[in-house]
Amino acid sequence: MNTVDKVDSVFLFILTVSVILLVIITFLMVLFVIKYDRKKNLQPKNIESNTVLEIIWVLVPTILVLFMFYYGWTGFKSIRGVPKDAMVVKVTARMWSWLFEYENGKKSKALNVPVGRPVKLALLSQDVIHSFYLPAFRVKEDAVPRLKTYLWFKPEEVGSYDIFCAEYCGTGHSSMLSKLIVMPEDDFRKWYEGEAVSEERVEVEKMPHGLRLIEEEGCTVCHTTDGSLLVGPTFKGMFGMKQKVMANGAEREIIIDEEYISRSIKEPNADVAKGFEPIMPEIELTEEQIKDIIEYLKTLK
Incomplete structure (x- = not known):
């Protein structure tokens, strides 16, 4: 299971429980407002406490919260546990851009990865605190000066995805953007080994x-x-x-x-x-x- 499945399953569980509770509580509130309207009960009765009910409304929320914690904790462990076969990419954050460096020394301003393979991003910051945010894969991690942090994800579809900085880092914060390019394994291998010749690469080499x-x-x-x-x-x-x-x-x-x-x-x-x-x-x-x-x-x- 990848990071998207883990985060989404926890989110949907909490959302489902919240919606059910909202409907039940709202229904009971409306019912009690109508049923126990003061005009119909001018002489209110003294209602004794009910120990069974008190135990129920303490135990039920506690059990629900424990279930939420369990799902959240298992998801957290999965997100922090990097697969052994993950490809490692060094990510350098600086005001106000990202730089991606691969194990063979290749550098790029966009994050290029092969489809179907887990990727570990080793985050570093050259200046202030930044936050690497990849919403399509439900992952976000701070890049902090003098502190090594990381995250991982597994792309399962070819395509282009947005990368943002989610921590305010100065006047150019909103322009600290990049792209994740997920490509077929063969295309990535050609790019990684420098065999692919694109118009962009030709322009770069002319610089x-x-x-x-x-x-x-x-x-x-x-x-x-x-x-x-x-x-x-x-x-x-x-x-x-x-x-x-x-x-x-x-x-x-x-x-x-x-x-x-x-x-x-x-x-x-x-x-x-x-x-x-x-x-x-x-x-x-x-x-x-x-x-x-x-x-x-x-x-x-």
Whole structure:
């Protein structure tokens, strides 16, 4: 049984019990209002307590709640118990995008998986608390800085499904979206091993390496390359320009050169451009990757 069946069975059980109780209680309330209307009983009688009834209305709700707990607990154990043959995908959450990394080192901005095979997602956060939410599979788990969390699911139908962030994480929270792409095993194997050639892949391979890096690392969620502003300054025309920055509460003017860009990647909140919030997370890049990014930024005149 997969996560969908477990969650749905518990939900339907609780919903069914709730509807039955709602109907019974509402019926009795209406009946008693009519039957025991005060105008028909001007001299109320003293009603003694009924021990049997008191025991019944304590035991019945207790038994129902225990059944709900049992179904919920067995479902919880199933959801937390990852199948041994599950494919592991590392999921990195950062403001405001998702990055998926496979066991062979392949990275993608969409989660591609084969149909009929359980998938374990190992969640990590680079900055603040995010929450990976896959509603079609009834799973949601927080991605917390310096804490390893996980979830699993088993896709049984080919298709495309929405991925959301369900924890408010800043101004770009609503745009922290991605897709789960479930494909046949053969198609996934070709994609995983790099054999599939799609228009999207051709376009990616045509990109300058620096542009590809800032796309993969989620930089374009906060910075544009066309001059428009988001939560961070635009990359267009930035190299070589003068910029006022705030450092430890003091304002100073710098020239955006290779040294400043390199430092901003390694220590993003050391010298923050004036007028912008210090919310950029640290990004682990090699010196060669930083150099490629700088060379690309030089071309954005």
